[in-house]
Amino acid sequence: MLEFGDDEARRLDRSYATSDVVGQRAQTLDMLCLQRGERVLDIGSGPGHLLAAMAEAVGPAGAVHGMDPSEAMNALARERCASMPWATVGTGDALALPFGDAAFDVAVSTQVYEYVPDMPAAVAELRRVLRPGGRALVLDTDWDSLVWNVADRALHDRIIDAWEEHLADSRLPRRLGGLLRRGGFDVTEQRVVPIFNPRLHADTFSVTIKETIAAFVPGRRGVTADDTAAWLADLQARAAEDEYFFSLNRYAFLATVRG
Numbered sequence: 001m002l003e004f005g006d007d008e009a010r011r012l013d014r015s016y017a018t019s020d021v022v023g024q025r026a027q028t029l030d031m032l033c034l035q036r037g038e039r040v041l042d043i044g045s046g047p048g049h050l051l052a053a054m055a056e057a058v059g060p061a062g063a064v065h066g067m068d069p070s071e072a073m074n075a076l077a078r079e080r081c082a083s084m085p086w087a088t089v090g091t092g093d094a095l096a097l098p099f100g101d102a103a104f105d106v107a108v109s110t111q112v113y114e115y116v117p118d119m120p121a122a123v124a125e126l127r128r129v130l131r132p133g134g135r136a137l138v139l140d141t142d143w144d145s146l147v148w149n150v151a152d153r154a155l156h157d158r159i160i161d162a163w164e165e166h167l168a169d170s171r172l173p174r175r176l177g178g179l180l181r182r183g184g185f186d187v188t189e190q191r192v193v194p195i196f197n198p199r200l201h202a203d204t205f206s207v208t209i210k211e212t213i214a215a216f217v218p219g220r221r222g223v224t225a226d227d228t229a230a231w232l233a234d235l236q237a238r239a240a241e242d243e244y245f246f247s248l249n250r251y252a253f254l255a256t257v258r259g
C-alpha cells in the first residue's frame with residue numbers, strides 16, 4: 001500500500017491546495033452543516049486542510065481532533081491548525097480509535113477507508129465514538145470512474161492496475177451505503193463529487209496524482225521505470241496536442257447514528 005512518509009505528505013499537501021480539492025472540501029462542509037460548539041473527529045486527517053476548515057466552523061467553543069497513523073501528515077496538520085488551540089492532532093488508526101464511546105457529535109473520514117482492509121470493523125469503531133444521533137461523513141474514490149485520455153491504452157491499463165495496489169479497495173464507494181446501514185447508521189445524503197480536468201495545468205488534481213502514480217508503480221505487476229516514463233510522456237503529449245482529458249469521481253455519504 002501507499003506509504004505516507006515525508007515525500008508523499010508534501011505531494012498530497014500540494015494536491016489538496018488545488019481548486020479541485022478545495023471544491024471537494026466545500027461540498028464536504030456543505031453536507032456536514034457544522035454548528036458552533038460541536039465536537040468533531042477527523043479519522044485519517046492527513047495534512048489537515050479539512051481539519052482546519054472544520055475547526056473554523058465549530059469555533060473555540062467546539063473541539064476538533066485529527067488522527068492519523070502518519071507522523072509526517074500529523075506534523076503538517078498541527079502546523080496548519082497552530083492558531084486554533086481547540087484543534088488537536090494525534091496518532092491513531094481507524095480500526096482502534098483512541099477515544100471513549102459517544103465522545104463526538106460528528107466524525108468524518110475522507111479518502112481514508114479505501115486504505116482500510118476491515119471495513120465492518122472500521123464502521124463499528126465510527127459508530128462507537130459517536131453520540132446517539134451523531135453524524136458521520138465518509139468520502140472515497142471509485143477508480144472504475146477514471147477517464148484519462150492516452151494514446152497507448154494497453155500501457156495505461158497496466159499502469160492503473162499496478163496503481164490500484166495502493167488501496168485495500170479501489171471501488172469502496174459502491175459498498176459504503178450498505179456498510180453504513182448494516183453498521184447501525186441511517187444514510188441521509190449521498191453525492192457524487194467529480195474531479196474534471198479538461199486541461200493540464202498546475203492548479204489541477206491530475207498534475208499531482210500522475211506524479212504519485214509514477215512514483216508508486218515501477219516494480220509492480222511487471223511495470224518498469226521505462227513504462228512509467230512512456231506513460232507520463234503520453235499524457236504530456238495529449239496536453240501538447242490539446243487532447244488532455246481527466247475525470248474521476250469521488251462519492252460522499254452522510255449518515256446518522258440510528259437511535
Ligand SMILES: C[S@@+](CC[C@H](N)C(=O)[O-])C[C@H]1O[C@@H](n2cnc3c(N)ncnc32)[C@H](O)[C@@H]1O
Nearest residue numbers: 004044045046069070073093094110111112115
Ligand atoms: C489520501 S490521504 C487523505 C487525508 C485527509 N483525510 C484528506 O482528505 O485531506 C489518506 C490518509 O489516510 C491515512 N490512513 C491510512 N490508513 C489509515 C488507517 N488505517 N487509519 C487512519 N488513517 C489512515 C494516511 O496516513 C493518510 O494521511
